[in-house]
Amino acid sequence: MGRPKQFDPDVAVERAMDVFWRKGYAATSPQDLVDAIGIGKGSLYNAFGSKHALFERALRRYRDDQGAVLVELLERPGPVRERLREVLELLVAMDLADSDRRGCMAVNAAAEVAADDPAAAELVRRMLDRTEGAFRALIERGQRAGEIAADRDAAALGSLLVNTVVGLRLMVRVAEGPERLERVIDAVVDSV
Template sequence: MGRPKQFDPDAVVDKAMDVFWRKGYAATTPQDLVDELGIGKGSLYHSFGSKHALFERALERYRDTQAAALVGLLDQPGPVRPLLRSALELLIETDLGESGRRGCLAVNTATELGGRDDASTELVRRMFERTEGAFKAAVERGQRTGEFAPDRDPAAVASLLLAALVGMRVIARAQGGRERLCRVADAALAML
């Protein structure tokens, strides 16, 4: 009879997400994971299969939590423009916050592994589509309420907002500063 697990797999995935987010996929060694997650190498491989499989689970967790937060914010009642502003400001605060300039795990993964790792690229692509979909729904809502010009293509505006968001997250990692990030957010919102 095997020994029961002595750890919570969900908590391990959360900790692994933090490690990969801080260090990147390639720079994170299996020993880093063992040291920071507090589990043995055998348990790591038995429970998750491989470093890459654990990374995929961590990236999925990131996608689910980040997308849920964005959708929840944009689905609130009231005028849409301030909700979009709040979403972009939340990202600015997150990227410039106490956790350091980690950027966005999905954007970091896209720049590190995009086009070279099909599974990770697909996870990031789906996250970007989900984010873009949330922006598109918000723009369509703003058009229905008369807040935004009806002649704008909601899909194109959503793509622009996604591009601004991704750019802001890259700029934040390079010490872009609050003022620069706010200028990008202002310019993106002015297009509505």
């Protein structure tokens, strides 16, 4: 009898994240996960418990990786409107360059499973809250610097910006090109 195949759980979660991101939760079979990770079904269930538990770990990984990048970009120095435009354009460019047009895994999860999956909904909600907080902090920084009118509601603008990101990342999945997305970015940046 051979030894069980060893695998790195972090690599396994990364590979599972890619499958869930590309296919969605419902369309991802346990066999898809086994094939992507390179382990047997028994090892998959022994390591992660269930497909759903692995999905939650993949969502957390996405939140940690993608959320940290976005927050870091928003916290960079520079004029606030330029920073905002750069971040929105970067998200669109990354999504358009993705041959699978996966968009945002959190947005996809919200659309697909959040109504029936409180755990996934909570993970997505926390991710959106973090992003909204980063946008709000950017707006407040712009207000302190005199770039944005002090009487503008920073919380409302943060909500508008996170809603814009969600919309852009969903629209990119079916966009024929960047034109419509660029118009959205222009309008939002001009409105801040």
